[in-house]
Amino acid sequence: MAKNAKQRTDIQIAICGSAGDGTIAAGDILKQAMAKAGYNVIAFDVYPPEIRGFGKCIARARITSEQVYSLKSESDCLVSLDDSHAIPHVPEVCKYGTVIYEDTPMSEMAEGTHISSHLASAQLPYGVAFREISERVTSSARSRNIVAVGYLAGLYDMPAEIFHQVIGRKFSGKPKELTDSVLSAFDAGFQTGAETFRLHFDRIGASRSKSKQSDLVMMSGNAATVRGCLDAGIDTFFGYPITPATTIMEMLAREMPKRGARLLQTEDEISAIAATLGAGYAGARAATATSGPGLALMSEMMGLGAMAELPAVAFVSQRGGPSTGMPTKTEQSDLNLAVFGVAGDGQRIILAPTNVEGCYKCAGKAFEMAEKYQTPVIVLLDLYLSNRYEAVELPVENPFSENCSKPVKKKPGKTKYSRFKLTSDGISPRAIPGDEDCMHTVTGLEHNEQGRPNDQPEIHQIMSAKRHEKLLTAVKHPGITISKRFGDKGKVDVGILGWGSTFGEILEAMIEARKEGIRCSAMKVVMLSPLPLGPIHAFMDDCGEVLVPELNYEAQFAALVTGATGRPVHRLNRVTGTPMRVREILAEIRRLAGQTEMIAAE
Amino acid sequence: MMNIHQPVYLEDKLEEVESSGKLAYRSQTLPTWCPGCGYFSIVEGVSKAMTDLGLNQKDTVCVSGIGCASRFPFFMNTFGFHSLHGRALPVATGIKVANDDLTVIVVGGDGDAFAIGGAHIPHAARRNIDITYILFDNGVYGLTKGQTSPTSIVGFKTTTTPYLNVDQPLNPLMMLLSYGASWVAQAYAGEPHHLTEMIEAAVAHRGFSYLHVLSPCVTFDKTSMTYKNLGMTVRPLPGDHDTSDFAAAMAAAQNTDLPQLGVYFAKERPTLADGLNEIAARAEATV
Amino acid sequence: MAKTEHYVIIGNGVAGSEAALHLRQRDQDSRITMVTASKLLSINRYVLPKIFSSSADWRDFLLHPPEFYDQQRISVRRNTWVTHVEPEQKRLILRHRESLSYTKLLIASGGGRYIPESLSEFRDLMLKFGSYEEARSVSNALPKGGHIAMLGGDMIGLDLARSLVHDGYKVTVVGDDYLFWPHHVDQEEKQKFVAVLQGMGIDVRSGIGVTSIEEGARNKPARHIALDNKETIDADVVLSFCGLMPSVAFMAGAGVDIERGVLVNPQLQSTDENIWAAGDVCQIWSPEENQYRFFYGWENVKKMGEIAALNMTGGHESISTFQDEKLIATKTGQIDSPFWQYG
Structure with missing residues (x-):
C-alpha cells in the first residue's frame, strides 16, 4: 500500500451473485474491512424480495480517500459469483475496469452463458478458479465468495490483516474450525490475487486524512437510526415487520432490553402507532418504524396524534409503490402520504435525512421535537438510505437533550390544570399520568383548553391555529440542520433543490457541473414539514433555474415546493427502483445552464 | 343479590354518596348518555370499585375507543385517553408498557371491540397485559344512531338491516376464553351491585381481565336486549362453578339464551410486564 | 438468403488480427x-522491446485501440482457452466448459516459445518475452544497466538484444543450433554475422552449450550460468530464444492433418473444409519444394491473414509471393533481417 499512499483512492466494486452465493456477506466483509482501514466507504446492497431461490443480489461499495456523497453509476470492478445475474451488469463496468469471474464452473455452460463472452473490448477479464481454490483449501465449494473477496483484496493491494480481523469478528461465536476454514479460503484467494499480473490502473491509495480516522464507524442508515434512538434514550418501540424498515426493529430488539427499554412486536401497524401514541401520552420516548404501506395504515392515528398533541416518532423507510409495489427497490414516493396523508388539517413534523450520519441526527432530534412540540414526527428514509453503508463519525458526546417537555409550573391544588392551554408559541405545558392534580383526558375530538370536547366555531379556529403555529417554531429547533446550501454562493445559473437519499447524487452532479464551469449550487431540505420557506425563497432568488431531482413519478417534492412558494421548478423524475444516476442530473444541469444563457442573451 | 326491592330515600342516598368518597373519581362533566342507558351503572361501578380499592386518580388511566361507551373517560376524574374507533386496546398497551405503575382501565362497546377493533383483542389477551377491559355490550351501534353490531341477533332490524340482520352474532365470552384471557366474567347493567363487585375483582386481577357487561340500549333496541328480556333471562353462574376449569367456562359461555353472570374463568399467569422484565434480564446478562 | 456466418479466429496475433479486419471488410453481416x-487485446509485439526505455503501459502497445473492435464489431474473447475442436459439430470447447460454435474457423494461434530438452529442467529459472505481461516481468527483474543472458539467439531474441544494448544493458548470447533462427545460415556465414553482432556490442558465445542454471549467490546477480566450456555467466535475467513451436495442442483429436503445424494448402485451407490456418501455426504446401513448410516474419504472416480471410469468404487465392528471407549485414556495421521489419 505504501507505494500508492499518495495517490487518491476512488474505487467502486460491485459483487453480483445469486441468493445463497454469499454475495452480501462478501460485500459486507469488503466494506467493513476498508472502513476499518481508514477509507470512506459508501455501500449499497440490492437483493431480491424472495428469501430463498435464485434471485439476484448485488453488493456495491465505493472506497475513497476523499469525502464523496453517492455511489458512482459506473463501477471499476465487477465480481461475478453467478454469471446469469452478473452479465446484465457488465456494461456498468468502466473503461479499463475489471471483471472478475469463475473460471472453473461446476457444469457445462451453454454458448453465451459465460460472462467472459460479454466483456466490452476495453474491459479487463480476470478469470479465477474460485470453486477449485475453495475446494482445495476448505474441501467445499461453499467458500467461493470468501475466495473471491480474498482475490479482490490481493489484486487491489488491500490490507489482508484487517480483512482477517473483520472475518474473525463476523465469525465470532462460530466453531474455530469454521473460522479457520474461512480464513484459509480468504488467504488462498488473496495469494492468487496478489500473484495476478495487474493490468488495471486503479489502486488502493491514500486513506482518509489521519485526523479523521479515530471514530470512524461503518454503518447502514437503519443502524445509524437505531444509534440515534438509543442515544436519545428511547423508552419504548412498537413495530410490525416490513421491508425495508424491519432491521430497525431487529437491531432495537437486541439493544433496547439491555438498557431496560421495552420493545413489542404488535399485531399490525395500526396497533404499532396506537401503542406508540399511548406510550408517548404516558411520558415515554416512543417510536415505531414502517414503510409506505404501513404509514398508510397509520394515517388515522397520525391525525389523532396531531389533534391530541401527543409525541410519537415514526421512521418510514420508503420503497417502490403504490400498494405492495417493489418491496426491495428504492423510491421517494411516500412524501405526499407523509405530508398530506391525514384526515383534516393534521400537519406534523417531517424530517428527511440525506445520508447515514443524517439518519443518526434526525433520529435523535425527532424525539426531542416530538416531545417539545407535542406532535408526531415522521423521519422519512428510503431503502437506498436505510440499506446503504457509509463510514461515519459519531459525536463523542451524546448530542441529544434528555427532556424537552414544556414543564407544568403549577402549585398542587391551586388553579385547575389545562392540558391545551393557549400560549404565545402554541405549546402547552405538558403533564403525564402520575403527575399530581393534572388529570385530564386527551381526545381526537376537537376540544377546549381543558381537553373537553367542544365544536364551537371559535374553538376550532383557535385550536387549529395553535396546533399549526407551534410547529413553525420547530424550524428553529437547535442542533439540527433544517436546510443547507452547497456550492457556489450568490447568483447561480442552476440551483438544485433536493431531499432524502438522492441528495448524494445531486451533490456529486453539482460538483461535476462546477468543474465544467457552470455556476451552480445545491440545497438540501431536511425538514419537509413545515418547510423552511425563508431559506428556500432566498435560494430560489439566487437561481436562474431550479431543478428538483427525485425518485418518484409525480414530482412530489417539486409540487410541494411550487405549492408553498408559488414559484416554478424543473422536475427530474425517475422510478427505476435504483438510485438516480449522477450523469442524468448532470445532463439536466447542463441543459438548464444552456437555457439560462439563452435567456440572458435575449 | 338479585333482590333489591327496598324503598330508597333521596336524602339517605345523597348522604351515602357524599360520604362514600366515590365522587372524587367523577369528573364535573355529566354523562351524555340517554336517560335509562345501562352505561350509567358502569360509571357508578368503576367509581365505587376505585374507592374500595383505594386507587389514586393520578395513577389511573381510562382508555377508550369511539362509541357511546367510549365517552366514559370524560366522566372520570382520572387520566383519560379517548382514542380512535377500535383502537383502545393498543393505546392501552402502549400506556401500560411505558409505565407499569399505572392502573389502566379500558372501556368500549361491542362495535368498537368486535367489529373494527377485533384484531387487537386476541393479542391483548394472549399477552396477558395487566389491564382491565370492560366491554359494554348493547348489541347495537348507538352513537351513529342504530345500526347492526357484531353481537346483534339474527333477525334484528336496524337502519342498515331494514329487512333483517342475517349475520350470526359473535360469542364474546368464548372468544376471550379461547384467546387466553386470564380472567373472564359477565355482568348485567341491571344488577349494579353485582356489576360493581365484578369491576372490583377485574381491576384487582393481575393480568388481562375481561368483563362483559350486558347493557340495554333504550333508544335503538326496543325488541332484543331490553331490560325486560335480559331481566327475565340472566341468572347467576351455578354456585359450584369452578373458575379454574376452562372447559366448564367454555360450556357455560355457550349458553347465550340464558346468560349467566359471574366469574367464568380466572387463572394467574405471567403478565406482559413479567415477560418484558425477563427479556431485559436476559439481555442485560449479555452486556 | 445466405445465412449469417460466424467466423471464429483462434489467436489474436498479427495473422488473426489481419484476418479479422479483412473478414469484416468482405462480409459486413x-x-x-x-x-x-491473453487478457489483452492484440499487442504489437514488434514494439515490445520499448518496454525497457519508456514508462509506457500496455495501452501503448495495442495494435488497435479498444474502440476499433467495437466499430468493427469484432468480439475478442480474452483470457479464454480452447481445449479442443469438434469439426463435425463445428464448435470449440473452451477450458471453462463453454462451447463456441462457428461456421468457419481460422487457426492463428501462432507459436509458443520453444524450449529445447537440454534447457527444459531450468525453465523455472528463465523468463519469457512473448506477451506484454512477460515483457513487463523481464523489465521488472532487470536493474538499470543490468545483464541479460540470452540462450539460443533466434531473430526474435536478437531484435530484443540490439534494443537492450542500445539502451545500455549488457547482453550475452549463448547460442548454437538456434542462432539466427529461422534464417538458415551456413557455418561460414554464421561466423561473419557473429562478428557483426559483436561489433554491435552483443557478447556472443557461439557453439557453446549450457551445463546448468542456478540462482545467483547473495549480492550477486540473480542467475548463475555454467557453460560447457567451464566459463560462467552471472546475469540478472535469463531468457531462452530457441525459435517457435506451433501452438496446436488443442487440435489433437480434431481429425485435421497436423505435422508440426496445421497442414494447409496454398489457399491456407486445412484438410477440413471449414478450417483454415494462418501465421506461425501453419505449414503451407510448397509445390516448388514439394513439402509443407513454415513462413515466418511480419509481412508473411500478415499476408496469410489476408489470404485466409479472402478464401474463407469465397475467394480462391493462393499464397505465393513471400518476402525475401535473407539475413544481411548492413554497411553501417549492423545486421538486418526481414523478420525485424513491420508496419
Whole structure:
C-alpha cells in the first residue's frame, strides 16, 4: 500500500451473485474491512424480495480517500459469483475496469452463458478458479465468495490483516474450525490475487486524512437510526415487520432490553402507532418504524396524534409503490402520504435525512421535537438510505437533550390544570399520568383548553391555529440542520433543490457541473414539514433555474415546493427502483445552464 | 343479590354518596348518555370499585375507543385517553408498557371491540397485559344512531338491516376464553351491585381481565336486549362453578339464551410486564 | 438468403488480427469472434522491446485501440482457452466448459516459445518475452544497466538484444543450433554475422552449450550460468530464444492433418473444409519444394491473414509471393533481417 499512499483512492466494486452465493456477506466483509482501514466507504446492497431461490443480489461499495456523497453509476470492478445475474451488469463496468469471474464452473455452460463472452473490448477479464481454490483449501465449494473477496483484496493491494480481523469478528461465536476454514479460503484467494499480473490502473491509495480516522464507524442508515434512538434514550418501540424498515426493529430488539427499554412486536401497524401514541401520552420516548404501506395504515392515528398533541416518532423507510409495489427497490414516493396523508388539517413534523450520519441526527432530534412540540414526527428514509453503508463519525458526546417537555409550573391544588392551554408559541405545558392534580383526558375530538370536547366555531379556529403555529417554531429547533446550501454562493445559473437519499447524487452532479464551469449550487431540505420557506425563497432568488431531482413519478417534492412558494421548478423524475444516476442530473444541469444563457442573451 | 326491592330515600342516598368518597373519581362533566342507558351503572361501578380499592386518580388511566361507551373517560376524574374507533386496546398497551405503575382501565362497546377493533383483542389477551377491559355490550351501534353490531341477533332490524340482520352474532365470552384471557366474567347493567363487585375483582386481577357487561340500549333496541328480556333471562353462574376449569367456562359461555353472570374463568399467569422484565434480564446478562 | 456466418479466429496475433479486419471488410453481416488466452487485446509485439526505455503501459502497445473492435464489431474473447475442436459439430470447447460454435474457423494461434530438452529442467529459472505481461516481468527483474543472458539467439531474441544494448544493458548470447533462427545460415556465414553482432556490442558465445542454471549467490546477480566450456555467466535475467513451436495442442483429436503445424494448402485451407490456418501455426504446401513448410516474419504472416480471410469468404487465392528471407549485414556495421521489419 505504501507505494500508492499518495495517490487518491476512488474505487467502486460491485459483487453480483445469486441468493445463497454469499454475495452480501462478501460485500459486507469488503466494506467493513476498508472502513476499518481508514477509507470512506459508501455501500449499497440490492437483493431480491424472495428469501430463498435464485434471485439476484448485488453488493456495491465505493472506497475513497476523499469525502464523496453517492455511489458512482459506473463501477471499476465487477465480481461475478453467478454469471446469469452478473452479465446484465457488465456494461456498468468502466473503461479499463475489471471483471472478475469463475473460471472453473461446476457444469457445462451453454454458448453465451459465460460472462467472459460479454466483456466490452476495453474491459479487463480476470478469470479465477474460485470453486477449485475453495475446494482445495476448505474441501467445499461453499467458500467461493470468501475466495473471491480474498482475490479482490490481493489484486487491489488491500490490507489482508484487517480483512482477517473483520472475518474473525463476523465469525465470532462460530466453531474455530469454521473460522479457520474461512480464513484459509480468504488467504488462498488473496495469494492468487496478489500473484495476478495487474493490468488495471486503479489502486488502493491514500486513506482518509489521519485526523479523521479515530471514530470512524461503518454503518447502514437503519443502524445509524437505531444509534440515534438509543442515544436519545428511547423508552419504548412498537413495530410490525416490513421491508425495508424491519432491521430497525431487529437491531432495537437486541439493544433496547439491555438498557431496560421495552420493545413489542404488535399485531399490525395500526396497533404499532396506537401503542406508540399511548406510550408517548404516558411520558415515554416512543417510536415505531414502517414503510409506505404501513404509514398508510397509520394515517388515522397520525391525525389523532396531531389533534391530541401527543409525541410519537415514526421512521418510514420508503420503497417502490403504490400498494405492495417493489418491496426491495428504492423510491421517494411516500412524501405526499407523509405530508398530506391525514384526515383534516393534521400537519406534523417531517424530517428527511440525506445520508447515514443524517439518519443518526434526525433520529435523535425527532424525539426531542416530538416531545417539545407535542406532535408526531415522521423521519422519512428510503431503502437506498436505510440499506446503504457509509463510514461515519459519531459525536463523542451524546448530542441529544434528555427532556424537552414544556414543564407544568403549577402549585398542587391551586388553579385547575389545562392540558391545551393557549400560549404565545402554541405549546402547552405538558403533564403525564402520575403527575399530581393534572388529570385530564386527551381526545381526537376537537376540544377546549381543558381537553373537553367542544365544536364551537371559535374553538376550532383557535385550536387549529395553535396546533399549526407551534410547529413553525420547530424550524428553529437547535442542533439540527433544517436546510443547507452547497456550492457556489450568490447568483447561480442552476440551483438544485433536493431531499432524502438522492441528495448524494445531486451533490456529486453539482460538483461535476462546477468543474465544467457552470455556476451552480445545491440545497438540501431536511425538514419537509413545515418547510423552511425563508431559506428556500432566498435560494430560489439566487437561481436562474431550479431543478428538483427525485425518485418518484409525480414530482412530489417539486409540487410541494411550487405549492408553498408559488414559484416554478424543473422536475427530474425517475422510478427505476435504483438510485438516480449522477450523469442524468448532470445532463439536466447542463441543459438548464444552456437555457439560462439563452435567456440572458435575449 | 338479585333482590333489591327496598324503598330508597333521596336524602339517605345523597348522604351515602357524599360520604362514600366515590365522587372524587367523577369528573364535573355529566354523562351524555340517554336517560335509562345501562352505561350509567358502569360509571357508578368503576367509581365505587376505585374507592374500595383505594386507587389514586393520578395513577389511573381510562382508555377508550369511539362509541357511546367510549365517552366514559370524560366522566372520570382520572387520566383519560379517548382514542380512535377500535383502537383502545393498543393505546392501552402502549400506556401500560411505558409505565407499569399505572392502573389502566379500558372501556368500549361491542362495535368498537368486535367489529373494527377485533384484531387487537386476541393479542391483548394472549399477552396477558395487566389491564382491565370492560366491554359494554348493547348489541347495537348507538352513537351513529342504530345500526347492526357484531353481537346483534339474527333477525334484528336496524337502519342498515331494514329487512333483517342475517349475520350470526359473535360469542364474546368464548372468544376471550379461547384467546387466553386470564380472567373472564359477565355482568348485567341491571344488577349494579353485582356489576360493581365484578369491576372490583377485574381491576384487582393481575393480568388481562375481561368483563362483559350486558347493557340495554333504550333508544335503538326496543325488541332484543331490553331490560325486560335480559331481566327475565340472566341468572347467576351455578354456585359450584369452578373458575379454574376452562372447559366448564367454555360450556357455560355457550349458553347465550340464558346468560349467566359471574366469574367464568380466572387463572394467574405471567403478565406482559413479567415477560418484558425477563427479556431485559436476559439481555442485560449479555452486556 | 445466405445465412449469417460466424467466423471464429483462434489467436489474436498479427495473422488473426489481419484476418479479422479483412473478414469484416468482405462480409459486413457476419459475426466475428477472436479467441485468445491473453487478457489483452492484440499487442504489437514488434514494439515490445520499448518496454525497457519508456514508462509506457500496455495501452501503448495495442495494435488497435479498444474502440476499433467495437466499430468493427469484432468480439475478442480474452483470457479464454480452447481445449479442443469438434469439426463435425463445428464448435470449440473452451477450458471453462463453454462451447463456441462457428461456421468457419481460422487457426492463428501462432507459436509458443520453444524450449529445447537440454534447457527444459531450468525453465523455472528463465523468463519469457512473448506477451506484454512477460515483457513487463523481464523489465521488472532487470536493474538499470543490468545483464541479460540470452540462450539460443533466434531473430526474435536478437531484435530484443540490439534494443537492450542500445539502451545500455549488457547482453550475452549463448547460442548454437538456434542462432539466427529461422534464417538458415551456413557455418561460414554464421561466423561473419557473429562478428557483426559483436561489433554491435552483443557478447556472443557461439557453439557453446549450457551445463546448468542456478540462482545467483547473495549480492550477486540473480542467475548463475555454467557453460560447457567451464566459463560462467552471472546475469540478472535469463531468457531462452530457441525459435517457435506451433501452438496446436488443442487440435489433437480434431481429425485435421497436423505435422508440426496445421497442414494447409496454398489457399491456407486445412484438410477440413471449414478450417483454415494462418501465421506461425501453419505449414503451407510448397509445390516448388514439394513439402509443407513454415513462413515466418511480419509481412508473411500478415499476408496469410489476408489470404485466409479472402478464401474463407469465397475467394480462391493462393499464397505465393513471400518476402525475401535473407539475413544481411548492413554497411553501417549492423545486421538486418526481414523478420525485424513491420508496419
